[in-house]
Amino acid sequence: MSRPALMHRMQEIAHVDINCFYASAERAFNPALEGKPLIVLSNNDGCAVTRSPEAKKLGIGLGDPWFKLAPRAKEWGLIALSSNYELYGDISSRVMELLRRYSAWQEVYSIDEAFLGVRGQPEELLQLGRTIKDACRRNVGVPVCVGIARTKTLAKLANKWAKHNPAFAGVCRWDSVPQAERDALMARLSVMEIWGVATRLTKRLNAMGIFSILDLVRADPVALRDKFSVVMMRTVLELQGTPCIPMEEERIGRDQLIFSRSFSTPITNAAQLRQVLSVYGQMASARLAKHHLQAKLLTAFAATSVYNPNDKSFPAVNVKLPMPTADPVLLTRAAHALIPKIQEGVRYAKAGIMVTDLRPSGNQKPLEIFENRHEERGIGSLLEEVSKRYGRGSIGLGHAGIKGGPDWSMRRDMLSPRYTTNWDELPLVKAS
16 A cells, blocks of 8 residues: 555544634623623632623723723723533533534543544545534534544644644645645744744744744754653654544643632631632542542642732641541641641631642551541532532531621622523523
8 A cells, every 4th residue: 555545544633623712601601792792700700710702802902901991891892701600611511512523532630631542544534524514513512623633733833723724624634735835834833833832932933943843843852852742752752643642531630639719709708718719629620530630749838819908918838638538537637737827817728738649549448446437438429429429509518508607709700691500590482
């Protein structure tokens, strides 16, 4: 078999990305938002984290604070919504489940993008991309773009090209585009446009005379490995068409888990913070149990706002656990070690916990006298299952189960209905 024919039969990678995900999820259930400038705000309605194309045309930047945009919102016809994480999580799950129908191999890379392993002739792959695009729009209601190439890095680049060039109609297979056009595109784009290349790395590459993606493609990968790292060498090889980044079935942080959030209303006493830490401790337990991990070290912290000129307090504590564990009681008790360091009356704007030194559970069974009865009975897994089915706040141990506690949750004054996860907010359809 000739080399060209063999290459046509090789597996390629499709990168599927939901366009303006948060805004698209909102529009899926509220078509009246189509064509209007729309932004979705960060935690506590702080700043713009998603902008529709219409909002971008108004000059609204990513991260622009809402308090600066609000005075002109009516003049612009700008619509702002609070982050509806319940809706976005459900929409993401529906898209990822749909994508699994088109490939035996899937890597969910983030809430709004995934990689798929695909095979076929060039025209078959292009048709598959169009099918995926149409299915996501028809079955879930969100627009996606699809990039197909021999490597992950090129697939992401093809996706970006498909998104910004109307000629592709949302689907681009890299090798189906003439080489001259690909080279012209890469010559126009800065190396910063490449997946994994940030500002600092861009400056170092520029100092070596590497400014465009095409410059990087033509560089010596071994020399760049010696100058930077093996990661940079892999990036160059991927751009040259050699797969170096394997598909992963699941991406989870193996080094640490962090649970932290800014409060809508500052916390001013230890009793309120005790409930916050209890909730985070049990969230950590549930997450560890889900991924069959145990932690050996817990760090708890709190902080006042950097914009608060009167209060300056940043207490933290490290607690070495007696053994690797995912026991919700032990983790909560460890988090409470921060309480004695809290200053009454001080306005704390943020708190959280971090569990580190993670290890696979069950590697070594502890002696009977050291067994954690809650862990043995799967309490962490139970908390996760109940919360997943009935929502966060539906169950909790001790202080974490107190109803009507302090107002430390996020402020979401412009929250749209949670159309798919809350019985009281399900959309109603009327036929006449």
